[in-house]
Amino acid sequence: MNDFDPALLRELIALLQGGGIEDAELEAKWILEDAGSAAQARDIAQHRAKHEPLQYLLGKWEFYGLTVFVGQGVLIPRADTETLVDAVLTRIPDRAGQRIADLCTGSGCIALALAAHMPQTAFTGADISEQALAYARKNKAYHKMQNAEFVCADVLSTAFAAQHHDLAAIVCNPPYLTAEDMQHLQAEVQFEPETALYGEADGLHFYREITRLWRAALCKGGLLAFEIGCTQGASAAAILAENGFTGIETIRDLNGNDRVVLGRRS
Numbered sequence: 512m513n514d515f516d517p518a519l520l521r522e523l524i525a526l527l528q529g530g531g532i533e534d535a536e537l538e539a540k541w542i543l544e545d546a547g548s549a550a551q552a553r554d555i556a557q558h559r560a561k562h563e564p565l566q567y568l569l570g571k572w573e574f575y576g577l578t579v580f581v582g583q584g585v586l587i588p589r590a591d592t593e594t595l596v597d598a599v600l601t602r603i604p605d606r607a608g609q610r611i612a613d614l615c616t617g618s619g620c621i622a623l624a625l626a627a628h629m630p631q632t633a634f635t636g637a638d639i640s641e642q643a644l645a646y647a648r649k650n651k652a653y654h655k656m657q658n659a660e661f662v663c664a665d666v667l668s669t670a671f672a673a674q675h676h677d678l679a680a681i682v683c684n685p686p687y688l689t690a691e692d693m694q695h696l697q698a699e700v701q702f703e704p705e706t707a708l709y710g711e712a713d714g715l716h717f718y719r720e721i722t723r724l725w726r727a728a729l730c731k732g733g734l735l736a737f738e739i740g741c742t743q744g745a746s747a748a749a750i751l752a753e754n755g756f757t758g759i760e761t762i763r764d765l766n767g768n769d770r771v772v773l774g775r776r777s
C-alpha cells in the first residue's frame with residue numbers, strides 16, 4: 512500500500528507482538544508495503560501471528576536477487592542456500608552446449624539463480640512434487656528464463672539418473688533433516704512440506720543415494736555440489752570420497768556454519 516497509515520502500522524505491530532513474532536516492527540512494515548488494502552494487511556498479520564511463514568503469506572521472497580514465488584507445498588528459499596549458488600558460479604565457467612542439473616529443485620530458486628548468471632548453460636531442475644514444480648515453472652516464466660527447464664521425476668530413481676550424461680555439474684539442496692530434527696521444528700518450518708525437509712533417520716539418505724546414482728551422469732571433472740546441514744560436513748565429504756570424488760571441499764555460509772560440500776568426478 513502506498514498510503515502510509517501510522518495507526519494501521521501500530522495495529523499490525525501489536526497483532527504480531529501478540530503472537531510472539533520477534534521482528535514485529537519490520538514484518539509489519541513489509542506487510543503494509545505488500546498488502547493491497549488495510550483489510551488484507553490485517554488478515555496477513557493475523558495469520559502471521561499464528562506463525563504461518565511470512566513468505567507464504569506474501570506469496571514471494573527474494574533469493575539471489577530474484578523474486579521467487581512460493582506458497583504452501585514448496586520449501587521457502589533460504590539465504591544460506593546462496594552459498595551453494597556462489598560455489599557453483601565460482602567454479603564452473605558459463606559455456607554454450609553444457610548442461611547442469613538441479614536435483615530436488617523445489618521452487619527452482621537455485622537453477623534460476625544460476626541460469627540468470629550463466630546464460631549459455633542449459634539447466635534442468637527436477638523434483639518429485641508437482642506442487643513444487645508449479646512454482647518453479649511460474650518462477651521461470653516470470654523471469655523469462657529460456658535456459659532452464661523443469662521436470663517431475665524421482666531423483667532417487669536409477670532410470671531417471673541413467674537418462675543423464677556429460678553434465679558439467681549437479682547441484683542439490685536435498686531434504687537433510689534428521690528424525691531428531693523433525694521433532695524440534697520451529698513453528699514456521701512446520702508449515703513447510705516434510706518431503707522437502709526429512710532426509711531419513713540420520714539426514715544423509717539423499718547424499719548417499721544421489722552420489723552413488725548420479726556419479727556417472729557427470730562429465731569427467733564434473734562438479735557435484737550439495738547443500739548440507741551444519742553438522743553434516745564430515746559425513747557428506749566421506750560419502751563423496753567413498754564414491755571416488757576428488758577435490759572435496761566443505762564451504763561455510765555467511766554465519767560461519769558448514770553449508771556446502773562439493774567434489775569432482777575423477
Ligand code: GLN
Nearest residue numbers: 684685686687688707708
Ligand atoms: N535449511 C532447512 C532448514 O533448516 C532445511 C532444508 C533442507 O532440508 N534442505 O529448515
